[in-house]
Amino acid sequence: MAADTTELQRPLSAVESGPRDALAAVLVQILGPAGVSVDLDRRRLHSQDVWSVADETVEIVVAPTGLEDLSRVAAAVSGAGFSIAPRGGGMSYTSAYIPTGAKTVSLDLSHMNRVLKVNTDDMTVTVEAGCTWAALDAALAPLGVRTPFWGPMSGLTSTIGGGLSQLNAMFGAGHYGTSSESVVALTVVLSDGRILRTGARGADGDTPFYRNYGPDLAGLFCGDAGVFGIKAEITLRLIRRPQHEGYVSFAFASGEALLTAMAEFTRAGLSSEMCAFDPGLTKVRMKRASLATDVKTLGAVIAKEKNLVSGLFSAAKIAMGGREYIEAEEYSVHLIAEGRSKTGVAEDLDAARAIAAAQGGREIENTIAKVIRANPFPPLNSMLGPEGERWAPVHGVVSLSQGPALFAAIQALFSEMTPEFERHGVYTGYLFTAMSTNALIIEPVFYWPEARHALIDATVEPQHLARLPTLAPNAAATAVVAEARRRVIEICSAFGCGHFQIGRAYPYRESRDEAAWSLVEAVKAALDPTGTLNPGGLGLSTTPTGPA
Ligand SMILES: Cc1cc2nc3c(=O)[nH]c(=O)nc-3n(C[C@H](O)[C@H](O)[C@H](O)COP(=O)(O)OP(=O)(O)OC[C@H]3O[C@@H](n4cnc5c(N)ncnc54)[C@H](O)[C@@H]3O)c2cc1C
Numbered sequence: 001m002a003a004d005t006t007e008l009q010r011p012l013s014a015v016e017s018g019p020r021d022a023l024a025a026v027l028v029q030i031l032g033p034a035g036v037s038v039d040l041d042r043r044r045l046h047s048q049d050v051w052s053v054a055d056e057t058v059e060i061v062v063a064p065t066g067l068e069d070l071s072r073v074a075a076a077v078s079g080a081g082f083s084i085a086p087r088g089g090g091m092s093y094t095s096a097y098i099p100t101g102a103k104t105v106s107l108d109l110s111h112m113n114r115v116l117k118v119n120t121d122d123m124t125v126t127v128e129a130g131c132t133w134a135a136l137d138a139a140l141a142p143l144g145v146r147t148p149f150w151g152p153m154s155g156l157t158s159t160i161g162g163g164l165s166q167l168n169a170m171f172g173a174g175h176y177g178t179s180s181e182s183v184v185a186l187t188v189v190l191s192d193g194r195i196l197r198t199g200a201r202g203a204d205g206d207t208p209f210y211r212n213y214g215p216d217l218a219g220l221f222c223g224d225a226g227v228f229g230i231k232a233e234i235t236l237r238l239i240r241r242p243q244h245e246g247y248v249s250f251a252f253a254s255g256e257a258l259l260t261a262m263a264e265f266t267r268a269g270l271s272s273e274m275c276a277f278d279p280g281l282t283k284v285r286m287k288r289a290s291l292a293t294d295v296k297t298l299g300a301v302i303a304k305e306k307n308l309v310s311g312l313f314s315a316a317k318i319a320m321g322g323r324e325y326i327e328a329e330e331y332s333v334h335l336i337a338e339g340r341s342k343t344g345v346a347e348d349l350d351a352a353r354a355i356a357a358a359q360g361g362r363e364i365e366n367t368i369a370k371v372i373r374a375n376p377f378p379p380l381n382s383m384l385g386p387e388g389e390r391w392a393p394v395h396g397v398v399s400l401s402q403g404p405a406l407f408a409a410i411q412a413l414f415s416e417m418t419p420e421f422e423r424h425g426v427y428t429g430y431l432f433t434a435m436s437t438n439a440l441i442i443e444p445v446f447y448w449p450e451a452r453h454a455l456i457d458a459t460v461e462p463q464h465l466a467r468l469p470t471l472a473p474n475a476a477a478t479a480v481v482a483e484a485r486r487r488v489i490e491i492c493s494a495f496g497c498g499h500f501q502i503g504r505a506y507p508y509r510e511s512r513d514e515a516a517w518s519l520v521e522a523v524k525a526a527l528d529p530t531g532t533l534n535p536g537g538l539g540l541s542t543t544p545t546g547p548a
Contacts (some may be wrong), residue, residue: 046106051093075193088162096503129161148176180222188229242338247369250361276333281429287386334369385447388468395443396492424477509539
């Protein structure tokens, strides 16, 4: 894979040769040298995601810092016959933005990271697509507002543009659905550099305030895996931050009881978000939690309470509760309720208690729910197992009624694969969550002994990495995990599941009827006729046609 490092790390000069160098020189003219890199390490970093390392290496990494520059960059790259791989925080694991062909430019959007305008009169916020969820929430908190969906747990690093391109679960999703449901308007750069704006945008044409004007053009770019256009600027709806929060956690004897209760919590719309763990994931969490993170977390819990005394009281309860209150074989669920009044929140928690009791649930310390809310965007150290193992999830979005059956089918697969898992040191856990009032998400998670790649080293905190062993390459174990992920996806297909993060991993194309698929292809042909953006994403053609 490697080329000559000395050659690739040389500074770009105005006079270069070869298509890559000619393009790099044009990009330097647009962005200056700081925005263009041919450094081999950087190019390699951008040729891998959390799950995979591409066979190919991107030829250039280009980092525009604003809409106009982005437009000029896209026109230059597509005009030169290169593919474009837009990349936000790089925190996905479905080979969505890694190169599939030799001539690929990685478009690093993380430098387009400004919060452009907070408008509390119109209740909108406009950000550049590379803004992280954590940065947006930090900017909005002092103003007493937030977006309805307000981030995935990876939000310290993952971006709003990435979250809309592949949709997200977690904060606010229980009441408000996925990331795209908060969108008011998008400003999108097409692969040839054209700029497309969606939504009703006010008298000056640049003050977006309402999404639904005619066909939902913004919707086309939500969940598109970055194949239709490059999100440059995003306007989201604001809500006033709820004044009251409450937390409750339950343990259940079986996955079926847990998922039956979760479905009913969901129908009743009781929580702003919830998450649940099987016994396997609980064991991992307990092993991983170090004293250092606990102390940090307690600090965050104290800071979040309205006064020091109640903060200290909560922290003391958490410290005393420890992590031993969930029995080894139990399934636990953690709900966060929020609302306008203390009584309303208390009523939601009581309703949850009644639903849990009907499924044999036992109320436990609400530590985990509290900690999740106090520190919503922690460092992404959980992308490694407690012994430095690799980590990769796979998931299905399933109807409320089908959750238990899907879970049973995946469990049956894992029982069948147990001998192979044991031979290769693979172990599993499950994360469960819910979406709005109408879906559950079942997310099996794999841990296995395998060497880390550069993206992991660049993301996990150095002090956390220092505590972990360095594991040897283990292609055989990775192949077992790849096979298990493939078979889980097959099972999800049989249940007619939906998926986030489609990228190049989930069978979107195969699940569409002919009319729907021809529409997708026609939209692609209209928006990106050269097939420049993420070739192969969503199951579209892997071969760019290049400039006419
Ligand atoms: C530890 C950890 C925890 C996680 N927790 C959650 C969670 O709670 N909920 C959840 O939903 N996911 C979670 N994820 C998954 C992942 O972080 C999310 O899917 C996130 O949305 C990825 O955003 P990103 O900016 O990193 O996107 P990237 O990985 O950079 O890109 C994802 C896709 O979007 C495209 N893209 C990115 N930016 C743009 C743009 N501006 N225009 C067009 N296309 C673009 C890329 O080409 C690619 O196809 C987690 C991941 C990790 C590692």
